[in-house]
Amino acid sequence: MTEKHGGLHSETRISMADGTRKRLAQVENGDEVLGTDRGIRVVSTQVSEVHCAGPGASWTKLSGRRLRAGRGSSFFSLISSPEHRVWSPGPDTYTPVGEYSPSQRVTLLRSEHDLTPCQRSVLLGKLLGDGHLHKARSGSASVVWGHRQADEEYVRWTLRALGDLASTTTRTLTSGYGSTIITARSTFHPSVAECFGEMTASGKKRVTPWIADYLDPLALAFWYMDDGSLCHTEGQEDRATLSTCGFDEDDCRVLLKGLRRLGIAGTLMRDGRGYLTIRLNSAAAECLFLLVAPYVPPVMQRKLPGRYRGHNGWLPPTGERQFRPQLVPQLVEQVESNVQSKRSAWRTSSRYAITTGTHNLFANGLLVHDST
Template structure:
């Protein structure tokens, strides 16, 4: 597994990515994203394609609750031993069911690129147009696990982080005063289709999705 693949797995397993196993030895990675994020899922696929038999597939799902069609792309890898380390790191077998958990030593595995993948999966603006603060959705994790992630971000990257609870869901917020550090850490690793999730330093966002590397470099210089 390349370092790029390691960052992808660590970051997205903190987010929307998941691993599945039948026996704890062979593991399969699965990714699903809305159609607007096709460049992102193709990026994931390009990194993991040696473990795949098919490219990301398009599908449309009708939700009876909202009466809307939702368009998405998804792909699965094969079941392989290469992902066993990450499976055992992030999953615990509870009465025959493998449940995702946050490793107690998660700080050791967090890198700026892994943080960028986590943000692209589950990050968002906290107050669009009013602040450069951001949040990380940690809805599926326990309070203790969220606090573990908070400590890792504070210790590893010296970010100012707080937790917020609503309806029994605890999320992380990275405060506006840490925007310069966060910007330096993850902006170089964000894909253009994900710029809309990240502040521009002036309480706004950069909304262009199909931009050249030259424009990206100009944007990077402007907000650093």
């Protein structure tokens, strides 16, 4: 049994998982919307029920200035029944709209759902390496990867690098060779599909031309840790290879172009089994080591020459996102009770409530309870 607490105006715009907004009256069971998990991170969540509670007898309006929350209007507002609950950061609780007062805070979703530069580079590196793209019906996507159990710390390192885009769930699987594999993934996010969807549009992972311009040291580090090898032979300088057996020659030409941008001159060759591989002579390999070493954690430093080992690795500070945070606190400046719209349709508009998997959603950008 569920009990409904309040409702939202039918004209309210709901943030969908594909990055669009849809009128509340048009949302249907099975739709994917954006909500937050228990860690207050933005995630995709499915609508399990849309409930129409009939015409609203009374409406309350919250409004205020919209600051540092991306492109769009300079103001935010929400019209709902007085008992509908809105997330209040600070006390970390849901508060009925009718109990709000000016100067209290609400949580607003940034209009752009962009990845940070760090997240984009890490995911690019994983997709060039061992990762694959998992697309959802909602239009969002996730990057999934796995490594042998001995390299579990590398799995954790990748999750740390993704910050608030990292899923908290890892799985242990047995490979076809009988070894134990630790798998992890990013959360589903519309920008993951937008950035990387073209790489798998053909049904096979490809290296699209834009990658040559976006390959940077951080992406290169994760690609090298996944698919790179240190070639160390006594009496010779250190060299390196990058396995590209999953790509064709056109893909490899894009990768070579990207490496040249970074000052690394690679040579495309075939290994003893006939697979394509990019080989780096000692000078090119030294350029590679110099660029990627800062981002390589101890568990993967076996892929670096001894002179580049012995440090803890570096990543941008973890925790709450500082660059363009997805959730932005805003101050309520006005609370209007018994709102009467100039449009008669609004005065008689039905109240709607939505049930979601996370029991919350974003209405006109504000984080609200799903009223169940």
